[in-house]
Amino acid sequence: xxxxxxxxxxxxxxxxxxxxxxxxxxxxxxxxxxxxxxxxxxxxxxxxxxxxxxxxxxxxxxxxxxxxxxxxxxxxxxxxxxxxxxxxxxxxxxxxxxxxxxxxxxxxxxxxxxxxxxxxxxxxxxxxxxxxxxxxxxxxxxxxxxxxxxxxxxxxxxxxxxxxxxxxxxxxxxxxxxxxxxxxxxxxxxxxxxxxxxxxxxxxxxxxxxxxxxxxxxxxxxxxxxxxxxxxxxxxxxxxxxxxxxxxxxxxxxxxxxxxxxxxxxxxxxxxxxxxxxxxxxxxxxxxxxxxxxxxxxxxxxxxxxxxxxxxxxxxxxxxxxxxxxxxxxxxxxxxxxxxx
Amino acid sequence: xxxxxxxxxxxxxxxxxxxxxxxxxxxxxxxxxxxxxxxxxxxxxxxxxxxxxxxxxxxxxxxxxxxxxxxxxxxxxxxxxxxxxxxxxxxxxxxxxxxxxxxxxxxxxxxxxxxxxxxxxxxxxxxxxxxxxxxxxxxxxxxxxxxxxxxxxxxxxxxxxxxxxxxxxxxxxxxxxxxxxxxxxxxxxxxxxxxxxxxxxxxxxxxxxxxxxxxxxxxxxxxxxxxxxxxxxxxxxxxxxxxxxxxxxxxxxxxxxxxxxxxxxxxxxxxxxxxxxxxxxxxxxxxxxxxxxxxxxxxxxxxxxxxxxxxxxxxxxxxxxxxxxxxxxxxxxx
Numbered sequence: 001x002x003x004x005x006x007x008x009x010x011x012x013x014x015x016x017x018x019x020x021x022x023x024x025x026x027x028x029x030x031x032x033x034x035x036x037x038x039x040x041x042x043x044x045x046x047x048x049x050x051x052x053x054x055x056x057x058x059x060x061x062x063x064x065x066x067x068x069x070x071x072x073x074x075x076x077x078x079x080x081x082x083x084x085x086x087x088x089x090x091x092x093x094x095x096x097x098x099x100x101x102x103x104x105x106x107x108x109x110x111x112x113x114x115x116x117x118x119x120x121x122x123x124x125x126x127x128x129x130x131x132x133x134x135x136x137x138x139x140x141x142x143x144x145x146x147x148x149x150x151x152x153x154x155x156x157x158x159x160x161x162x163x164x165x166x167x168x169x170x171x172x173x174x175x176x177x178x179x180x181x182x183x184x185x186x187x188x189x190x191x192x193x194x195x196x197x198x199x200x201x202x203x204x205x206x207x208x209x210x211x212x213x214x215x216x217x218x219x220x221x222x223x224x225x226x227x228x229x230x231x232x233x234x235x236x237x238x239x240x241x242x243x244x245x246x247x248x249x250x251x252x253x254x255x256x257x258x259x260x261x262x263x264x265x266x267x268x269x270x271x272x273x274x275x276x277x278x279x280x281x282x283x284x285x286x287x288x289x290x291x292x293x294x295x296x297x298x299x300x301x302x303x304x305x306x307x308x309x310x311x312x313x314x315x316x317x318x319x320x321x322x323x324x325x326x327x328x329x330x331x332x333x334x335x336x337x338x339x340x341x
Numbered sequence: 342x343x344x345x346x347x348x349x350x351x352x353x354x355x356x357x358x359x360x361x362x363x364x365x366x367x368x369x370x371x372x373x374x375x376x377x378x379x380x381x382x383x384x385x386x387x388x389x390x391x392x393x394x395x396x397x398x399x400x401x402x403x404x405x406x407x408x409x410x411x412x413x414x415x416x417x418x419x420x421x422x423x424x425x426x427x428x429x430x431x432x433x434x435x436x437x438x439x440x441x442x443x444x445x446x447x448x449x450x451x452x453x454x455x456x457x458x459x460x461x462x463x464x465x466x467x468x469x470x471x472x473x474x475x476x477x478x479x480x481x482x483x484x485x486x487x488x489x490x491x492x493x494x495x496x497x498x499x500x501x502x503x504x505x506x507x508x509x510x511x512x513x514x515x516x517x518x519x520x521x522x523x524x525x526x527x528x529x530x531x532x533x534x535x536x537x538x539x540x541x542x543x544x545x546x547x548x549x550x551x552x553x554x555x556x557x558x559x560x561x562x563x564x565x566x567x568x569x570x571x572x573x574x575x576x577x578x579x580x581x582x583x584x585x586x587x588x589x590x591x592x593x594x595x596x597x598x599x600x601x602x603x604x605x606x607x608x609x610x611x612x613x614x615x616x617x618x619x620x621x622x623x624x625x626x627x628x629x630x631x632x633x634x635x636x637x638x639x640x641x642x643x644x645x646x647x648x649x650x651x652x653x654x655x656x657x658x659x660x661x662x663x664x665x666x667x668x669x670x671x672x673x674x675x
């Protein structure tokens with residue numbers, strides 16, 4: 001462990017959803033793993049929705065004098081991203097670690113997870129080597145292959161719930177929905193340095209059963225989200241416009257063909273279903289295009305709050321007394337202000 | 342060059358002029374450009390600063406720039422966390438600059454700092470934006486000059502901002518105007534066009550252009566569809582942003598007419614011939630009508646979006662307006 005990290009405090013957030021292992025056992029395992037790091041730490045368990053057994057077990061732990069443990073109970077199930085943010089609101093550490101509520105990695109590997117934070121801002125776990133069967137392996141490699149293609153980042157295990165990051169990363173990324181899985185991609189977009197850490201897979205990380213179509217739909221949506229976020233967030237018309245213009249073009253060609261047929265070859269127009277099709281395609285193209293314009297309007301009207309870039313620091317010698325004439329400065333994140341010398 | 346009634350800027354804590362240069366992997370060009378800037382700016386006798394934006398370079402650009410900052414307090418280096426592209430670099434430079442007049446230029450030595458005085462003079466004449474025109478452009482004809490010529494014609498035609506050379510990075514702005522113009526996505530090519538939202542006085546001056554000496558060009562033939570779509574965005578935003586219903590109405594109108602025509606024709610045709618109306622004809626008419634209606638609703642949604650957003654035309658109008666009270670003409674706040 002680097003000396004610089006010695007005084008860093010660790011906040012370990014464990015979002016406990018419907019799928020979770022025996023919580024006492026899990027806590028003891030993680031606790032032992034984190035304790036071995038010899039850093040000040042705290043555990044924040046966020047119980048996502050009504051789960052009386054988990055709450056009771058954790059309350060007993062607190063009653064027994066576990067002073068490092070904080071329990072946050074959400075009154076309904078909000079999903080993992082929200083649970084992480086709810087835990088983060090209570091976290092006082094400089095380094096934030098999220099761990100899954102079931103056995104994915106060996107607790108002894110947590111050191112490997114936070115070691116790269118010396119230089120990186122975000123570390124995501126990668127269960128390696130990983131036990132899996134043929135079809136699951138294929139599914140996983142297809143998914144990560146797509147994500148790598150779109151983002152250019154080499155990611156192998158977005159499903160791993162073990163992640164570590166510096167505090168200011170979560171301050172800047174406000175996660176919602178299913179974004180916890182895409183944390184690495186989102187952080188990279190904000191200009192944070194993201195690395196993967198190979199962690200030994202827990203021997204109990206077994207997903208019995210088959211993935212339902214719902215999971216596949218989730219993966220597909222994740223890929224689309226990444227695609228859209230990376231390529232088109234600030235230029236929606238590039239996306240909607242491409243689709244819209246293509247459809248409009250196809251429809252227009254069809255209409256031209258039909259009209260030519262009618263005028264030149266005297267083919268009857270009124271009883272051709274192709275007319276319906278072409279009208280539909282033209283109309284759909286225009287609609288999609290209009291949606292793109294609407295999206296551009298949304299971005300434009302919020303452009304004052306959009307900052308396309310993140311500055312690492314402003315360098316000037318000697319430091320001038322003159323304040324920067326900068327309307328934007330008020331909105332700069334605390335991390336950026338701290339970086340101003 | 343400076344009007345005599347201007348307050349002396351030498352004592353002001355704010356510089357009169359900020360020169361903004363975005364750099365991306367230009368380690369060989371930082372030093373020579375700095376020398377050229379000093380040589381060009383010192384004789385002007387004004388208080389100036391240089392804002393070097395390092396757009397996440399992977400070579401020694403940042404280190405070279407920091408060395409310059411160490412020996413010259415007029416150099417400010419803005420370091421990005423990673424590469425964000427030229428528009429973002431320009432936007433960051435503009436936001437962090439403190440001068441009254443901002444000059445942007447490329448970091449590849451193709452623009453000549455000696456032209457800055459020329460641009461400055463045009464600003465002093467009362468213009469808000471002065472655009473350089475590379476009239477003897479030193480680039481490849483087929484891959485750079487001809488596409489650029491076509492694009493510029495198109496931009497001028499569509500936006501009605503008549504400029505020969507939108508792509509020239511050497512431009513000067515009145516800070517009070519440009520700092521309030523939203524810059525995002527890949528709009529650096531269209532700054533005069535997007536700034537036209539505020540109705541600025543724009544002038545153009547011929548500037549020198551040199552062939553690249555060090556490093557390599559970062560652009561190729563950019564894809565046409567991007568320019569076309571960006572242009573469409575700028576056109577709609579600049580002319581209709583405050584009235585979304587109008588532009589959706591413009592989209593919906595032809596469809597409504599065509600739809601009504603088809604439907605009426607189908608019904609009449611059916612009635613006159615005593616048969617039931619043709620399904621494809623009537624159906625197409627209905628689809629077009631429904632779509633027109635849907636576009637209308639989108640327009641209403643647009644009004645809602647604009648209403649909740651924080652862009653108002655009167656704020657843009659304020660940027661370039663001239664006030665007159667009594668006999669004293671007040672120049673736009675600068």
